[in-house]
Structures are given as structure tokens and as C-alpha cells.
Amino acid sequence: LPTADGGRGITDAVAETYHIVNAARILNKQEPDIPKGGARFHFELPGSVQGFLPDPSPQTSGTVTVENVRGNSRRGERSLGMRYHQVSCGRTARVGTATFMPEDTLKMGGYGLVCSPTLYPGQIVRAGIAADAKNKQPVECRLYIKTYGEHDKLAISYGPERVMEPGDTHEFRWHVPENGGYPIAEVGIEISSTVRADGSLYLDFLTWDGPPDAILGHTKGTLWKRAWVDGMDHFETGGDPFRLIQDEGTGLVIQGTREWTDYRVTAAIRPHMAAAFGLAARVQGMRRYYALVMSDENRIALVKMLNTETVLAKKPLNWTAGKEFEISLQVEGSRIRVELDGEVLFDEEDMEDPLTGGGIGILCKEGRISVAAVHVGPVT
Numbered sequence: 001l002p003t004a005d006g007g008r009g010i011t012d013a014v015a016e017t018y019h020i021v022n023a024a025r026i027l028n029k030q031e032p033d034i035p036k037g038g039a040r041f042h043f044e045l046p047g048s049v050q051g052f053l054p055d056p057s058p059q060t061s062g063t064v065t066v067e068n069v070r071g072n073s074r075r076g077e078r079s080l081g082m083r084y085h086q087v088s089c090g091r092t093a094r095v096g097t098a099t100f101m102p103e104d105t106l107k108m109g110g111y112g113l114v115c116s117p118t119l120y121p122g123q124i125v126r127a128g129i130a131a132d133a134k135n136k137q138p139v140e141c142r143l144y145i146k147t148y149g150e151h152d153k154l155a156i157s158y159g160p161e162r163v164m165e166p167g168d169t170h171e172f173r174w175h176v177p178e179n180g181g182y183p184i185a186e187v188g189i190e191i192s193s194t195v196r197a198d199g200s201l202y203l204d205f206l207t208w209d210g211p212p213d214a215i216l217g218h219t220k221g222t223l224w225k226r227a228w229v230d231g232m233d234h235f236e237t238g239g240d241p242f243r244l245i246q247d248e249g250t251g252l253v254i255q256g257t258r259e260w261t262d263y264r265v266t267a268a269i270r271p272h273m274a275a276a277f278g279l280a281a282r283v284q285g286m287r288r289y290y291a292l293v294m295s296d297e298n299r300i301a302l303v304k305m306l307n308t309e310t311v312l313a314k315k316p317l318n319w320t321a322g323k324e325f326e327i328s329l330q331v332e333g334s335r336i337r338v339e340l341d342g343e344v345l346f347d348e349e350d351m352e353d354p355l356t357g358g359g360i361g362i363l364c365k366e367g368r369i370s371v372a373a374v375h376v377g378p379v380t
Contacts, residue, residue, distance in 0.1 A: 004285040006229035007257025007359055009115025010098055012051045036075040039205035041097065043068055043080045052080055055094035064093035064191070072130050072202035074169065080203040082189065087139065088196045094144065096188025101226065103154065116227055116255045116359060117183045119145070122213025122377065125159065125174045125187065128204035133167035135199035139191050143174050146186040150220030154185060164201065181219040183227040211263040216255055217373030218242050229254040231286050232364065241372040246364045254283050256359020256376070264330040265360045267374040271321055274367025281329040282358035290355060291363055292327055292338050294319055302338055302346045306353065312336070313346040332379050
């Protein structure tokens with residue numbers, strides 16, 4: 001989905017259908033339709049698999065097929081059927097869906113894919129899975145993620161495992177661990193067995209929520225950079241920290257999703273020569289965000305950009321080029337709390353058409369800044 005709101009970049013037809021339908025329902029003063037308590041993947045539309053595909057790796061090839069089926073759901077009417085075949089020792093079945101750029105998109109010609117990951121360390125992944133009562137033997141089942149590592153190759157990590165007996169149901173819950181700042185590209189389910197197994201599992205839903213707890217900054221490889229939506233004239237990564245340069249007007253680099261609501265973001269920013277610079281939260285694109293902005297007018301301000309800029313609070317401040325500033329924004333409900341070098345600077349509430357969620361951003365106006373690692377985590 002082409003947008004500067006990077007968390008919407010990786011999506012599926014069902015998700016976009018519900019965005020459109022619910023926009024219409026709200027305009028007609030109706031309650032939105034939210035299947036299975038708002039689960040990201042719910043499979044309630046007939047035929048939909050919401051991007052879930054069998055893993056094509058050699059050790060898993062041909063071991064599973066997927067289809068949308070009626071029933072086998074505690075929360076709704078439909079589920080994703082996973083039909084596994086000849087699973088045995090050393091021959092697993094995996095079914096997953098993209099949360100960031102799939103490998104086949106990395107060398108796209110023409111217009112390249114621009115997006116942020118939709119899943120981050122610190123968030124809680126939950127999945128409801130049922131085993132067909134007609135299965136002949138139990139199988140082991142676990143969640144997994146694939147992450148781009150230091151050589152831009154995918155590496156797999158596993159969540160909790162459970163033996164699924166015939167007729168069994170279970171809700172998996174996994175707190176995604178810290179991963180060194182690398183982007184998570186896929187989430188899914190792995191099925192394994194020590195003896196040959198053929199049968200079916202059903203994915204009722206899969207979703208995640210909660211604030212991230214992640215370091216977003218310079219690491220090995222190149223794909224950490226592509227996790228940022230680049231709205232800056234120059235995004236230089238030759239050293240650590242990385243450098244941002246804007247030739248004219250205001251530029252941003254953005255990462256995160258609309259589902260981030262209450263969180264704290266902290267970054268160390270060093271201005272070298274800039275008309276203004278700052279740190280943004282609840283970013284929904286190039287002209288929708290909250291930001292702490294330090295300007296060359298010797299002013300520091302908490303601003304709300306909602307197509308036009310509104311100053312929520314401001315103070316005079318003399319700052320020096322070349323000095324590093326640690327900036328923190330904490331957004332919680334309608335409250336925005338700002339710290340500069342560990343001291344509370346502003347603590348404001350925005351009650352008029354507030355921004356309720358969004359990613360984080362680094363802002364630079366006509367100049368050059370350098371940025372060390374950015375940390376985004378739960379409110380404190």
C-alpha cells in the first residue's frame with residue numbers, strides 16, 4: 001500500500017476491505033464491524049487466506065497447503081485450514097505471512113517497496129489453533145518469526161511449543177524478544193513430528209498488540225535502513241550514528257505503525273547546522289504527528305501537525321550546534337510528556353481532535369543532524 005504511513009505498507013485485501021467498510025459504517029453512524037475482537041488475521045471472509053502461504057524452503061516444500069474453511073473457530077465462523085502431509089523427523093511444515101519486505105521484493109525494479117515492519121520486539125503475539133479430531137497422531141506446533149540479520153538473510157526464531165493432540169485447541173502467547181534492531185519479516189506456525197504425520201490444523205486467528213520495546217538504529221546489513229520510510233533528502237548511513245540532511249523545507253524519516261498508541265520514544269540527536277530539528281511520535285505520515293522541535297530562533301516547542309501546525313507549548317532555549325541532545329516523548333492517552341536531557345520540559349494534554357496512534361519520526365528542517373540509536377518502549 002503506497003503511503004508515508006509505513007505500518008500500512010504491508011497489508012492484505014481483507015484488511016483493506018474492512019478499512020473501507022468501516023469508514024462507510026462510521027459515516028452512516030453505525031458501529032464498526034470488528035471480527036474476532038479486532039484480530040489482525042481472522043479469516044472471516046470466505047476464500048481469504050490473508051497472505052498466509054506455505055514456506056518454500058527445501059526442507060518444508062510440499063508439506064502443507066492452506067485454505068479458508070468454515071468452522072473450527074471459537075471466535076467466529078471461519079478459520080485457515082492447514083493441511084500437512086508427510087511431516088516427519090527433519091521434514092517440517094510452515095505457514096507464514098509477511099510482516100515486512102519479502103525476499104522477492106528486495107530487488108524490485110522501478111518503484112521499490114517502501115514500508116515499515118508491522119511486528120516488533122516487545123509486542124505480544126497471540127494465535128488460536130485447533131487440531132482436527134480426525135488426525136491419527138499428535139504433532140508439535142509452535143509460532144515462529146523470520147528476521148533479516150546482519151547479512152540481509154532471513155533467520156528463524158521460535159516461540160513456545162505445544163503438542164497438539166487430535167481435537168485439541170490452544171491459544172499461543174509469545175512475547176517477541178529483543179533482536180538487535182533487525183526487522184522482522186514474517187510470522188507463522190511450524191508443525192513438526194518425530195514420526196510421519198498427515199492431518200489438519202486450523203488457525204482461528206493470529207494477532208499482536210502492546211507497545212514495542214526495540215532499538216531502531218544503525219546495525220549491520222542494509223535492511224534496518226529500509227525499515228524507515230525515507231522522507232528526507234539525504235539519509236546517510238556510512239557511519240554510526242546515521243546522518244540526515246534536508247536541503248529545503250522539512251523532512252522526516254518514519255518508522256512504526258498506527259497500532260502503537262501509548263509508548264515512550266527516546267533519541268540522541270546532534271544538530272550540525274539546521275533551521276530546526278526534533279523527535280516525533282504518533283506519526284501517521286509526513287503531515288500528521290506530535291513533535292518536539294528545536295529551532296534556530298532559540299525556541300523549543302511541542303507541536304501538533306495535523307495538515308497545519310499547532311503549537312501546544314513553547315519556551316525560549318539557546319542551543320549550540322554540535323551538542324548532543326537526548327529527547328524523550330511519552331504519549332499516553334491525550335497526554336504528551338516531553339523530557340530534554342532527563343528533565344521534564346512539557347506535560348500537556350491534547351483534547352481537540354487528538355492523534356491516537358502512530359509511529360515515530362526524526363525531523364530536520366534545512367540542515368544536517370546526526371542521530372544515535374532510537375529506543376521505543378512502554379510508558380514509564
